[in-house]
Amino acid sequence: MAQPSSPSGERARTGAVSQPACTATVDERGIVTGWSEEAGRLLGYGPAEVVGHPAARLLAGDVGESAQRVVAGRRGWSGTAVLRHRDGRRLNQRLLAHRRASGGAATEWLVVARAADGPSSMPAEVLPGGGVFGEWVLRQLPCAVGVFDLELRLVAANAVLEGALSLSEEEMRGWRLAELAPHPSSDRAEAGMRLVVEGGGVQHVADLIGPGGVGAEGAWSASLAPLKDADGRLRGVCLVAPPTTGAFPARQRMLLQDQARIGTTDDAERTAQELAEVAVPAVADFAAVEVLDDFWYGGGAGAVVPPGSAGRVRLSRVAVRSVVGDAGVPVTVGESVRYPAVSPVTRCLTEGRAAVYGVAEPALARWADEDPQAAWIGRAGVHSVMVVPLRTEGGVLGVMLLGRHRRREPFDTDDVWLGEQLAGTAAEGIHRARHRGRAHTTTVTLQRSLLPQTLSDQQALDVATRYLPAGGRAGVGGDWFDVIPLSGSRVALVVGDVVGHGIRASATMGRVRTAVRTLADVDMPPDELLTHLDDLVVHLSAEEAGPQESAQGAAGIGTTCLYGVYDPISRRLTLARAGHPPPAVVGPDGTVRFLDVPPGPPLGLGGLPFETVETELAEGSLIALYTDGLLEVRDHDIDEALDKMFATLARPASAPDTVCDRLLAAMLTHPPDDDIALLVARTRSLGADRVATWELSFDPTVVAEARRLATDQLAAWHLEEAGFVTELVVSELVTNALRYGHEPVRLRLIHDGHTLICEVFDSSSTAPHLRRARIFDEGGRGLLLVAQLAQRWGTRHEAIGKTVWAEQFLTPD
Template sequence: MERLPTPAGERPDEPDACPEAAYTATATVNEQGIVTGWSEGARRLLGYLPSEVVGQAAARLLADDVDETAGPEAAAPEAAGRDTAGRERWSGTVALLHRDGHRLQRPLLAHRRTPGDSSITEWLVVSAVAGRPRTPGSEALREWTFTQSPDILAIFDADLRLVRANTAMERALSLTEDQMRGLRLPEIAPYPVSEEAQSKMRLALENGEPQQVEAYIRPTGVSPERGWPTSLAPLKDPDGRVRAVCMTAHSGTGEYLARQRMLLLNDADTRIGTTLDIARTAQELADVAVPRLADFAAVDLLDTPQHGGEPPPVPPAGPLTMCRSAVRSVLEDSPESLVAVGERTTYPALSPVAECLAQGRGALYEGTDPAIARWAAKGPQAARIRAVGTHSVMVVPMRARGTTLGVAFFSRHQRQEPFEPDDLVLAEELTARAALSVHNTRRYTRERTTTMTLQRSLLPHTLPDQAALEIASRYLPAGTQAGVGGDWFDVIPLSGARVALVVGDVVGHGIRASATMGRLRTAVRTLADVELPPDELLTHLDDLVIHLSADESGTQGAAETAAGIGTTCLYAVYDPVSRHCTLARAGHPPPAVVTPDGTVYFLDVPAGPPLGLGGLPFETMETELPEGSLIALYTDGLLEPRHHDIDEALDKMFQALAHPAPTLDTVCDQVLTALLTHRPDDDIALLIARTRALHADRVATWDLPSDPAIVAQARKNATDQLTAWGLDDATFITELTVSELVTNAIRYGKPPIQLRLIHADTTLICEVYDSSNTAPHQRRARTYDEGGRGLLLVAQLAHRWGTRHTPIGKTIWAEQTLTAD
């Protein structure tokens, strides 16, 4: 092969000369076998300057002839003719050619690499060149390794007595090797873990297998949880016989503490914020921190503003008064705290707690810190903390979503290690989780209070007085985190002494459900005032829900729920004169009836679709109820099965309804007691009514011919009936009302015509029926008009008046309130 020229005046290095110090010869070769890098060590080894080698084929540096066209496989590190395909590393001995022409047998190590962000792959070839020995012999090195290792090393003989101990062992146990020599481990370190370690030593002597101690060897003054993991290895002679045991305790404190902190955080995920109880969340924080992080923990919370808003982002300057919400200590009765849970505590303006809250970040303090001393001088609480021997303190503000909620205080007085910065990070993480839970609880409480207030304001505060039904009701909000739902009920007096009963259940929970419930309840009242029959009323209500959904579909993600699609409703009208009850339902559970003889059954009301689906009709059912019957309307939350199936729930409800009770309120209580063994998962509305009847002695009816001359006779009939009822004081208004309504029926209506008076307790109702569907309208008469004044007078004198349409004809009615004698 061609030899590279030797520069004039330069002497090559001697291959067998021993340099003063060892060095490494390094070169790089690309995948095509071209040298791309040449170090100073390579020049010293082979004598070539970089300019003589870089860019040349690496094969020219080999002492043996190779095919230069073979690529990198023929060049170092492939000079041995070995296949490197797919390999990342190669090592071996290669004959190299020195610049002066002699051969050098050198061990080479080659690594395939891709330097930096380059996509080009190259080989890094290195060779270590030994120098003159500058270190002691291997025996001395082994001795130094044993004595100077940072890990605990000790040797115990076959009798399990200490033979050797290194400096780390001496330092950890505060004993010299001479003091420990000849003693067994339990005699050196009288801890339970020492007994376990000695048992494992004996096992290692017997079976010759290494052993691990599950517990930890701990230095003097260090708590057990910060000890070191320990290994026991049998020491064997050349014949394989076990002569001694080597104990090694690795100082893995940092890794162990990091693992323990991670486990504590994982534990906190399941233990902090388990309920919507602020006091319990604060106590959970303290319980998690003690004893795994601190010896004492206290949580103090700032007061929530009276108007229900958020506390200020930063507490005001000056002394801070907070409520002690949680305490936990490793000592019985928590002597570190002068303040009991639920009491108030005040922190001076310059105390660490006040400064921490003002700065919005946690802080570490030593027990001798001037800030602690100043605090102790101004308050007995800090003095008590110092009196129990506290030597390390952490103060962490409880902040969530930019709002300061309180402070968490941690201290150590039993364990000797002070808090470290990593402990502060851990405490801040734990406190942040508790603070977020407290913040969410307060927000949920505010929202629930707002929803409850809205819900209560939309439900009837008092049930109206009427003669048709005796009524009692109950409303129970849901006890789950989902919040208050949209269940509602209503009692609506109608014309002719009739009464409408309504129970509904809006889909969803929270403020939106309550607001939707209010809109639907208002709509039901409006539709009831125009005297729509139950099936038509539900049809109009169904259309309303569809329109509400269409209005909200473009702005709300949960438009269907918000607009009330899926809402159920039951509407019933009871007439005390005929004792008939007319009902229709939209996806709602059917009502239960209890007859006076104790028979309980469901009314077979046709099951219409829930509101908001559209396109499907609602059907009406009419039934006659004996006087004194009970009718129970309810929402499905009452029968929500948890600890029983639906059949069992129905049986219990029937038994509770049929059980004799002095009042309807007692019946309501019996039903709820029988069915509710837990806080309800859904709202519950319960409405129970007992039917009354207006008998013939309270109702007077006259059929009238369509003749204006009959008006006077109609007035006389009405006056005579009032005298029979002892209602002479109502004669004037009644005569005027009868005269106007009968005259209008004769003039504008169609026969047959009927006059009816109903005496219902404190009201007197005058009704005139005719078969025409044309309804009168109140208007103000002009100066020369001959008519138009009578209906205006009726409207002014009566308590209320209106028109009730029937399938054939209409009824004009006027109701006046009777004054008590």
């Protein structure tokens, strides 16, 4: 046999085709979760520099609209992109991306890269249209056909192969089969191709490819044949996978179609009904799906029957389907059915395998004698009964009861096989749905317990909030909101979104929210607060990532947050954001605009600055803070979503609660795919009649004057009852400012209705602190007295100087 003589053939024989590919994995949010050594050699980055960071950082240009829309439902994508090397070089690469499960309900993308200008070892004259393979032959063959060059890279494919791999010929050209469909069967096929290239003749690969893809159930076997030119030189390898013929394989093909109709949602009842609808009329004339009571009502936890157990069982009938409706057959969905030990249903549950019974068999007669519920078999004229277990890896969770009364032929072995396959698919779907339902309930409960249960009492804003958990398979995320009263009648507004879904995201959210509250108590400016929060997320991610953990080790990285502080005295709103959508503001005249807040990077990337923006708002303005789930709905694109949001916000509303309800009604037509946290606040202001400010001379004698000024102001506010405590607080704070601070010294009293706040400013940055005075100390007791008399006190640092404040709660009239 002629051996390949081309240089590419030499590369194939020496193993060049088996070199590992440059691969990376990217999660649904675009964060790199896996990085191979080959990828590191290609772009110069180590895993620690890439994993946990946005994949977009590796791009030197746009990947195109087709890649941006691939997440809409395709299993794969192929195209070109310009990647950025660590040293700044731009590399033109072909990328191949596969969607795959990454554990639980999440998915990720496996991305494979290679040089975009790699030549094919297949001569141009043998490519489609070149004369050897006519386009009409390649396209119309009912087999899956692929042509590979001597480096085992695909150069031509027909429509059947395109459909099996969910990629067009143009997208597949230049890639190896193992790259197009990562699967052990692809590796077996490539090993066979190498044998063909090395002169081993025609090779055969069992169960390689079918309509469901490589390695799918019911896959067809393939033949791998050498492709030679007229001189007998090897030019490539041809893969041909003809559809299997025969009656039973035809049922297999039907199974692939029917199984796709089962488990389309995360609703266990819907999955059971889909099983019944597939079984009738495809297999039987009547079908009932029944699940163990303990499993169904116990949330799907620990209620399956291990094979070999015995006894009477109770099941819930969750789905029924019949070709004749409810004529003479049990159709009451939701009722609980108790089966005796002699019934075929109990036997199926305990043995864990399907069985067929003729109407004259003793087992069916004994069941009818002991159980009146079996009378439907005779009433409906059923002549053949099949009982199929709903079996999962952990045991049996129920049965599917099938009957034939219109069709004359009884159930046969093919029907048993088909019923078991359908029931197995449904059982996994039901078990998964109940497990997800239980996990979803647990996560939602945890999430809601970590969110504010009641909003803190404050007078600066009228606030309304909403939280909607995700309704899709992704599960509950880590969105949160908060309203935090600060000193000086100011209020902090926070909205954030922790990356990921499930209990871990909720737990991370709780930790981040607690950190925000702690940092807010220190009265940090928004940009400084986000900087400290960024450091915290970096540390949390490092602590949670084990030595073998990569994808999950990035927990918290990519979290977004918007933090703003509103001052009702100056009516100024100060904001900073970390990768979060900007807030919308509605003026009293109904005009809607986004506040131009510099975006800043998401939390957890480290070392990047955040910027603060300050704006003045008219009294009665509306501020809308939200997470991206409000805009990322599948019914419309982002521009349409923004138009809807702006139009809804522009409508006059009497209360923020009304605005929240309108926004959710306008933006959502179905349960959201991602969590939504929404916070809407209407601004109030404290007029000059509620604030009194005095500049004090830097002289010890001014303390008495400060007490007098405070007492007179309280009399003007009709707050004489607070005079005694206020005099003590003012005296202590002004004395401390004169003794330990620097001029200027300023005294301010704020009366916001429910509280009286006393503030003393001086230009020193030294902060006071509580201490216990010893018996013979002449001082050290004043601040302790302030802490005992006031409900709250603290220090607020500013760009120059500090403000020490104390707050009293006023007794209502």
